[in-house]
Amino acid sequence: MTDGHFRQISFTINDRERRLRVDIRKSLAEVLREDLGLIGLKQGCGVGECGACSVMVDDVLVDSCIYLALWADGKQIRTVEGEARDGKPSKVQQAYVDEGAVQCGFCTPGFIMATTSFVEKCKGKNVSPGDIRKAHAGNLCRCTGYQNIFTAIEKSIESD
Amino acid sequence: MAVGKSVNRVDAMAKVTGRAKYTEDFYHPDMLVAKYFRSSIAHGRVTAINTKKAENLDGVHAVFTYKDVPENKFPTAGHPLALTEDHKDAADRLLLTRDVRFMGDEIAIVVAQNELVANEALKLIEVSYDEYQPLILPEDILEENARQIHEGSSNIVGEHTYTFGNDVDQAFEKADHVVEGSFRTAMVQHCHIENHISHAYMDDLDKIVIVSSTQIPHIARRIVGEVLNIPLSRIRVIKPFVGGGFGNKQDVILEPMVAFLTLKLNGRAVQINLSREECIIGTRTRHPFYIDVKTGVMNDGTIVARHMDAISITGAYASHGHSVAAAGGSKQSSLYPRAATSFHARTLYANTPVAGAMRAYGSPQIIYALECATEDAARKIGMDSVEFRLKNVARQGDINLLSGKEILSCGLADCLIKGRDFIGWGEKKKEYEKFKTGPVRKGLGLACLSYASGTYPVCVEIAGARIALNQDGTVHVMVGATEIGQGSDTVVAQMVAQTLSFPYENVLVVQAQDTDVTPFDTGAYASRQAYVVSNAVFRAATDLREKILDHAAVMTDIDVAGLDIVDGNIVDTRKSAQVMDMKTLAIDSFYHKERGCQLTAEASFKATTNAPVFGCTFVDITVNIPLCKIKINRMISVHDSGVIINPVQSGGQIHGGAFMGIGAALSEELLIDPKTGYIYNNNLLDYKFPTFTDVPPIHHDFVETFEPTSAYGNKALGEPPVISPPPAIRNAVLDATGLCINSLPLSPHTLFTAFKDHGLIDEKGGDNV
């Protein structure tokens, strides 16, 4: 491994600014998990088919397994670890707990980010069941049949 | 009352916040990665292998081949040790093999500093083969001169027959009608989102620690010991959170190899983290079945005779082998106990990916054929499908003639009535009479199921529980029952809370399983855990409750008969007054200089019963003939699983099972090239498991019975929901189109062929309306 494989980047991770020397060969998923210890995101396929590694980059939902870590330079990254504040889960997280939307939990961090992104995007808009389903079609779950997840998403978009 | 309440899962918060740690989340600074070198052919023998270049690559620590591994063959199925020969699993596997039996077979393994180097090294391994004709289809495998896939043993891994009830041949002769059908099920895959992953390291110079995503920590420990010839006590298996298993982790797949590697590498941590592609072809699949069914039926709607002949394909290695066909076949006697029945099944080796345990273990195949055949019989005599089932299915008090046991709880008839009402059977049937021609057709279908609550009497059923009172008045519970996402830790906490009369929040279940620490239990499979563990938990909790009350009596000088626990507090029942809270009692028991001790209780329990469970699925569909697509308009599954411990979580089990059933019914199938044994769709893009946009709302309901052999009245629920949707959907397609399409999945390709063969789609590609 030569030094040519590393590059200095800076970005915001869950509201904290970071400067980091990253391996240009690494995906964002790998840097978040291995270099920053943010193990919440999971890897189920490595090719953007399952969504378990979903994070938000500048508030846009991406599969971090097919996103070069380098591209995070200058961006704001949000992962599931940043969603709970002051010891309290986010509204989306609480809805997943309350509605029984969690089983094995391996897809859950990715789903939490997908729902969070969806809720923020559709604030004040009417959403149909079809919109909910479409907005989560990039996240596979093998345990729940998506039923209780659907209910949790509905609950997440209810206004307080 | 904690039982029957929809409390939140004990681990939900850990999971939604990303704090829950799975195997991959444990970090060892010096950990190496290992990658299998897999065969590029499906059948043959390695004639030469050269690993020199790979070994010399910078960053490669070691390369092992079939020449380097122990010579003793071992079974991988996650079964308890069988004390009798007839129940032993086939020992047909080595850690690495010279004889190639499926495309992807494990010939060598590279250990390197990272995955990139390991992958590079794999490309440098040179291998040559003697290639044999792959044996994929039953007729080729069974051909007289077919090569033995495992030299020295037949290509038939297992075979058995049984009959129950009246003389079957006579019953067929007397039957007013005999209906026959041939059915096929597909090779499907579990697709848990967490792939198989294990790592191992050594604690000191002779103790191996394995961290693994497994359903069976205690069994994994035993089999690793057998493979490496190491005493069991020198192996410790830790199971952190598991990202789904569905049976695929009820098999010892990576644990022996990581243990072998760490032994070879002086105890250094080594991890195998399978890629999705490897996981799909290189772990386990569901056995594809070929099934012929014959049903004898009377004009009044009584099923009098049934014969079933099944061929099950277990692939390159036996794994769970013939147990799957045997277990699936045995469910007939609890679903239709009054029909004279004969059953014959054979399980075959093939040069295909290995089949093993998968959710409901043979029943999805057998009951699919059985419930399609039952529908065909009902139609033959022109009887309403629901009435026909009501006339024939099991009722409480029936004797399961295979086990000889009385069915002590059975709510199937009520399940059928609930399902019929929900789907609006009568009106919809009438409404849909108009939709039996033209490009858009509509129909209703249903199917029933029966399943078991564990494996007894085939295997031992044992569970352990240990409960300790903490100083703050809460309890910690340890069970050997293995949480893999299904929610067993939560129902255990509810059971303990119920028996101790503690608030649910004050019952803390130790999450990770550790064979050095947790009580013995054989693990998560056969929908056994909540049922088998119930009696262990009940015994331990009852014992602890008595100890708590005894200590309260010593502390208060009140007769123990007058003391009780209510909502976690000690109460004087005669005065209806609280005497003290649990923390006060706990502190006294720990720290009083003369009296008390740490209050704990432990129980290990063997179940010698096995409660049958029941259920049914009703479905309302639209078939678009020219598009060759099925749309599920409405669907409900109704289950009798005894007392429902946690309605919301139980609903989740039904949703997940029904969803998997929908996938198997409509789209899921591993596609194999019958000439080469190549799997075309080893990834989540091409293996079509339904996305959020592909499943309809799945409704569910329960008929709650009380099962007297369980401590809390509960029976199995984890696997059964996957069974009934595929036959229900097939029967609805029959209702809509008049066609018996008897092979799964009912994908657009299958439908196209059937529609074309029956003239629903004409040659030019237009549709006949």
Place this chain on the structure above:
Amino acid sequence: MFDISSHKKAGSVKEAISLLKENPDAKLIAGGTDVLIKLREGKKQFSHLVDIHGLKELNFIKKDGDNTIVIGSGTVFSQVIESDIINTHIPMLVDAAQSVGGPQIRNIATIGGNICNGVTSADSASPLFALNAVVSVKGSKGSRDIPIADFYLGPGKVDLKHGDVLTAIKISSENHDHAFGCYYKYAMRNAMDIATIGCAVNLKTKNGRLQDYRIAFGVAGPVPMRCPRAENMARGQALSSRLIEDISQAVTKEVTPRTSWRASREFRLNIITELAKRATIKALKRAGEELP
């Protein structure tokens, strides 16, 4: 980890072209949804990267003075879906963009990458064929505009030489103004899937007749394709169910789908017939026409 040997970030198209020129082995990476997957598969030919990910210069959707709609090649599918210009003028492209992968993929995959891949199943390709789109390519020797049909040379092969960068896709006024279209994707799943068949129809009507009619397919041949004879037959015809039936039969004489493990030729032909009808009817509906 991806086996990347070198990575050069380009700050402009010009720089990308010169970086490509410097290294004959270098490949462009934009959204990464194809290139990174090929790298993961161990394909060495992608190990030298010139990175135009997120390049502002390529990320735009605009309407020129002459009413030509220009889409920067680095525009991601989500932006196509959310674009007022596209929703107003070319809703068929919204159909196509919405049918790509799932949300995460649409947030990062670019329309330019979808075309440069050269695959017949690309969801944006058949609509662009039906729109007579023109692609702009910049290279060291300047720029050129290529009609999309000429851009596709064969399976996985497009008219880009080393050092070329696809910069924009142009749809001129006569191809979208007063034209109505529909893209219909047939796949095994409703999301996260590749098309078994994709069908795009773009039409204009006048006085109850088809004034212009174009139909394009993906996966009906080695590259996306139009059906010119069916189109000629349809042009000028009065709207009727019979006409739609005729079109659906006519296209089958021009398409050349093949049997693969994903689907048989026969099955694809059946779907082609059905999609021709469905896409045409939907496009007519968008045109405000009802079949007599």
